[in-house]
Amino acid sequence: MIEIRNLKKSFGDLLVWEDVSFDIEDGETVAIIGRSGCGKSVLVKHLNALMYPDSGEVIIDGENVFDLEYVALRKMRQRFGVLFQGSALFDSLNTFENIAFPLRYFTDYSEGDITKKVEEALGLVNLEGTGEKSPAELSGGMRRRVALARATILEPDFLIYDEPTSGLDPRTSSEINKLIISMAENLNITSIVVTHDIHSVLEIAEKVVFLENQGMCWYGTVGEMRKSDNKELMDFITASEYQIRN
Numbered sequence: 001m002i003e004i005r006n007l008k009k010s011f012g013d014l015l016v017w018e019d020v021s022f023d024i025e026d027g028e029t030v031a032i033i034g035r036s037g038c039g040k041s042v043l044v045k046h047l048n049a050l051m052y053p054d055s056g057e058v059i060i061d062g063e064n065v066f067d068l069e070y071v072a073l074r075k076m077r078q079r080f081g082v083l084f085q086g087s088a089l090f091d092s093l094n095t096f097e098n099i100a101f102p103l104r105y106f107t108d109y110s111e112g113d114i115t116k117k118v119e120e121a122l123g124l125v126n127l128e129g130t131g132e133k134s135p136a137e138l139s140g141g142m143r144r145r146v147a148l149a150r151a152t153i154l155e156p157d158f159l160i161y162d163e164p165t166s167g168l169d170p171r172t173s174s175e176i177n178k179l180i181i182s183m184a185e186n187l188n189i190t191s192i193v194v195t196h197d198i199h200s201v202l203e204i205a206e207k208v209v210f211l212e213n214q215g216m217c218w219y220g221t222v223g224e225m226r227k228s229d230n231k232e233l234m235d236f237i238t239a240s241e242y243q244i245r246n
């Protein structure tokens with residue numbers, strides 16, 4: 001479980017947000033939504049202490065991540081996988097080597113074990129037989145799936161998705177959303193998804209954190225969001241041009 005308690009972050013005179021508090025239960029999928037620049041990416045960087053707050057705590061399984069020393073910090077960070085915006089694959093490596101990269105870097109698995117794990121991972125994202133292809137030969141949706149296989153290859157407890165469907169057409173976005181759900185279920189991963197895409201939120205998330213006006217404007221389940229009369233939240237959703245009340 002991740003407990004976010006009274007977080008405040010500023011950069012010089014710029015207050016990004018303050019008093020952000022919410023919980024992420026094991027195995028659940030939480031969406032972080034809000035306008036461009038409201039501090040979604042900054043918030044998720046606090047979860048594994050890639051950024052430190054002005055004040056507040058992030059408690060993972062009882063320990064405040066901002067108190068951890070080098071070895072414990074490294075260990076905690078290894079519990080996180082990240083799916084970066086735009087996939088961030090290594091163009092010079094083929095699909096197999098992109099997925100194998102974290103195994104080569106962080107483990108001492110034999111070549112046979114690496115091959116077995118990468119092939120399993122390719123199967124999980126429905127990309128069997130594409131190991132030899134370079135990222136340039138893949139479609140946007142396929143690249144996203146390779147990135148997902150790479151982000152999960154070390155079997156993280158927590159997976160941060162930064163705009164996982166941005167730039168994809170609705171059908172491909174839906175395929176990625178289904179994979180996010182199946183990854184969460186099959187690998188028992190707790191997922192934190194930064195997104196502008198309300199349709200994705202409705203498809204994949206159990207809880208929603210809405211950032212606005214330098215704070216956490218609304219937090220609740222997707223079911224509660226459908227019925228909410230929070231004006232800022234409704235304005236944001238309406239602006240997203242999606243009728244959730246239908």
Ligand SMILES: Nc1ncnc2c1ncn2[C@@H]1O[C@H](COP(=O)(O)OP(=O)(O)OP(=O)(O)O)[C@@H](O)[C@H]1O
Nearest residue numbers: 011014016034035036037038039040041042043194
């Ligand atoms: N390292 C940094 N130093 C200074 N300011 C920063 C830094 N990182 C982010 N910011 C500022 O903090 C604010 C929040 O940025 P952040 O990237 O978290 O927004 P976001 O909600 O993820 O936006 P988007 O949806 O456009 O990706 C922005 O004003 C940004 O310029």
